Amino acid sequence: MNDRPSPVIADTTASPAISFPWRALLTALALCSLLLIVILASLSLGARDMSSHHVVDLLMAPDSSADSVVIWQMRLPRTVLGLLVGAALGLAGTLIQALTRNPLADPGLLGINSGAAFAVVVGLSLFGIDDAGVRLAAALGGSAFCAVLVYILGGSSNGKNQHTRLVLAGVAISVSLGACTGIITLFDSAVFDSYRFWAVGALNSPPPGLYSVLLPVIGLGAVIALSLGGKLNALALGDDLALALGAQPVQVRALSFLAITLLCGSATAAAGPIGFVGLVVPHALRLLVGQDWRWIMWLSPLAGAALVLVSDILGRLIVLPGELEVGIVCALIGTPVLLGLIIHFSRRSR
Amino acid sequence: MNIHVSYPSRLYSDKLSLDCGSTRICHDISVAIPDRGFTVIIGPNGCGKSTLLRGLSRLVRPSAGKVHLDGKVISDYSTREVAQRLGLLPQSAQAPEGIRVGELVSRGRFPYRRAFSTWSDEDERAVLAALQATSTLELIDREVDTLSGGQRQRVWIALALAQETPVLLLDEPTTFLDIAHQIELLNLLRNLKETGNRTLVAVLHDLNHACRYADHLIAMRDGRILFEGSPAEIITPSNIEALFGLRCVVISDPVSGTPLVVPR
Secondary structure: OOOOOOOOOOOOOOOOOOOOOHHHHHHHHHHHHHHHHHHHHHHHOOOOOOOHHHHHHHHHOOOOOHHHHHHHHHHHHHHHHHHHHHHHHHHHHHHHHHHHOOOOOOOOOOOHHHHHHHHHHHHHHHHOOOOHHHHHHHHHHHHHHHHHHHHHHHHOOOOOOHHHHHHHHHHHHHHHHHHHHHHHHHHOHHHHHHHHHHHOOOOOOOOOOHHHHHHHHHHHHHHHHHHOHHHHHHHOOOHHHHHHOOOOHHHHHHHHHHHHHHHHHHHHHHHOOOOOHHHHHHHHHHHHHOOOHHHHHHHHHHHHHHHHHHHHHHHHHHOOOOOOOHHHHHHHHHHHHHHHHHHHHHHHHO | OOOOOOOOOOEEEEEEEEEEOOEEEEEEEEEEEOOOOEEEEEOOOOOOHHHHHHHHOOOOOOOEEEEEEOOEEHHHOOHHHHHHHEEEEOOOOOOOOOOEHHHHHHHHHHHHOOOOOOOOHHHHHHHHHHHHHOOOHHHOOOEHHHOOHHHHHHHHHHHHHHOOOOEEEEEOOOOOOOHHHHHHHHHHHHHHHHHHOOEEEEEOOOHHHHHHHOOEEEEEEOOEEEEEEOHHHHOOHHHHHHHHOOOEEEEEOOOOOOEEEEEO
16 A cells, blocks of 8 residues: 555664564573473383483384383383373463463363363263273364363353353363263263273373374364464454454454364373363463463473473382373472462562 | 535445444444544443444444445455554553563554564564654563553554554543543644544544544434534534533633533
């Protein structure tokens, strides 16, 4: 257009509008190095300790030794699963926080975990299925169903208390499905036993063929999530201003829900409901890099993956020769982190 | 009163009706916004001023009628195209906790950016110019939460200016400001209109401010336009009584010479 308002020449000696994102880049660098270390640790540590040098050798040139088999058939699949699940949960948690503007919102609060759990329990008790593939499909379907229900109840409206409605709808669905799950598992001890191990969140028994389902689903969710960062920045200014700036809140919300369902549903289906990752990751990243959802969105899969892998490694080491499930350790680590954040925030607002 | 669109204006509505839920707020409004003018919408609480503003900026979908922007029906543009031509500063705008002034204002560049694009020199120039025009350049590194009400409102206007739209709508920009900050803000808006080749539309509550700063007034009651024109033409005791049910005298403002409404 040639009739733009005539530009005012700005004073170029002033500091730039957006200072160079040193903090974000440093955080990215730190997370990448942490992730590399953690991946190596995840491959070396466990009931059978190996030096990292040995691990790298075996990764480059697998042989027929027992160490090689442990790495290639047990620890590598488990590490890759941890990376995928953690990245997915980090991204999903960031989306949920940006969408609800509720500091306590995580995948559990939107009823996604309870939808997956309910579907798994129904599958176990009605059809007696304990096949990993079917469980995956049931959990994915259950999360999707729940996400759609919560979205219809609370997410699609455009009103002023839209954020509250979203969270309330999630809590309502979550609690009622949790009750149904409780009733079924209470009266069927066989179902309860199989359900129990899934429900604490575990990475140790990825079923064969899992990655061919998991990778495309999480990949699609991640691409959607990463493309939404700028629009979520506009949405953070309120729906009216977002619309005036050309972002479409309804469309952004629908896409976010789609991405959350894909990411969270598949992560929960693969490893059980792992809490706290989706809650802690976006909070911690906001403290580190500020309010720009684009940076937080890019960093969240790194931070999520690192947190899940660290939890998994600790779970393997704390109770040797046994193991603590990753979901339990995440909660153990997540609680002090969350408390630290709360103390930090209350100091800041004072 | 039936108002005909008498000249092709950048922004005009044609028999526009707007609903909120199932209630009709604006009835059959045909109004043209004078180009490069400062238009102020006045009227009693709940008369549909803000809704009209939202309708003109496609935030409310018309129940009947159309809004035209630069020769096309506004809904025929993509939201991004509209956002490059028409800006709106709503009352409900909220700053994310802990955000700094420079970053907040830079979000006004959203209509010019793509999903994975980087910050351009053009974006930087627009943001600095907007900060300078609103005298908020020295606040660039401050957190928005720590600003005074007047500073914060100027920062919001800087965000709208960074959007670089020829048409800018403002919903009650002076609410919650003290009298000195109100005048400062209105001077800023008048200055923007005069130096910046912009068309401004604002909803204002203070009649005397509206008379002093607007060159075109739109007076609304019960979702309809009662009268419109320059302050000198339409601000009369009988019109004010019809509009607000308030008996008053109208004298000449000793400073600006514009109408001054004094309630009886």
